Amino acid sequence: MAQQLDSATREALVARVRFYRDLGLTEFYRRPVDPALLAQLAIAPEAVSERSNSTSNFVSVQEENPIPPRKHMPAAPEIAAAVPAAGRAAALQLIRDEIGECTRCALHAGRNKIVFGDGDPAARLMFVGEGPGADEDAQGLPFVGKAGQLLNNMIAAMGLKREEVYIANVVKCRPPGNRVPEQEEGATCTPFLFRQIDVVRPKVLVALGATAATWLLGSRQPLAGLRGRVHAVRGTQLIVTYHPAYLLRDPRQKKEAWADLQIAMKELGLKAPAKG
């Protein structure tokens, strides 16, 4: 007998299907679902068991979810339904599993490790950078080199610990020579970033540098015109500031970056820790 889905579950499924379609996938392999993961995501096993027991493991997305095709690839998939806080780590792990040993864009050829993201899955503050550098590529973690040390200092100046925020990048594999990701690379990888944002649901997003700002806002504008104000992106507030690597090259801009972070702190209700 067909299982009736509640509207929230149905919305989450439709968002998932759109995400796959935006990646160009219209068929996928159905693996057995881990009941523990479903429990953490607050999805009843019965909601998937009927199709999981199907004799065919290949499911046409369009067959199951008749979403009209779009003429243009959107900048980002639809905002997914909220994941309960207790299920966010598991939801992020599902996204990581979906990425797998990704070869969807050319950047896979030169990488050592995929840099998925790191931090509190229910963080109120999320930073988005451009892409992994050499240290990040070697360790599989974002912002662990010199720029990462500066970012850690910026986070501490806000009165937070690194473990209390979430950090990710526009692309998850290192661009050769640390170049800016190509349009196709960003378009291929950012649906995963948008999914991460939708799971974490931070109160404030901070775009570190022009590449992150461009992909999060869906338009290319000079950084100077984007800083100093609050933007609305994917149901959250976005602050734009300089990339820490740029601040290492031009430390005079640290004062400007601190002014940007203070806007984020105001939105978060944070006060800078007293100097002592």
Ligand code: SF4
């Ligand atoms: Fe896949 Fe993203 Fe790496 Fe490209 S950058 S290969 S889309 S994980």
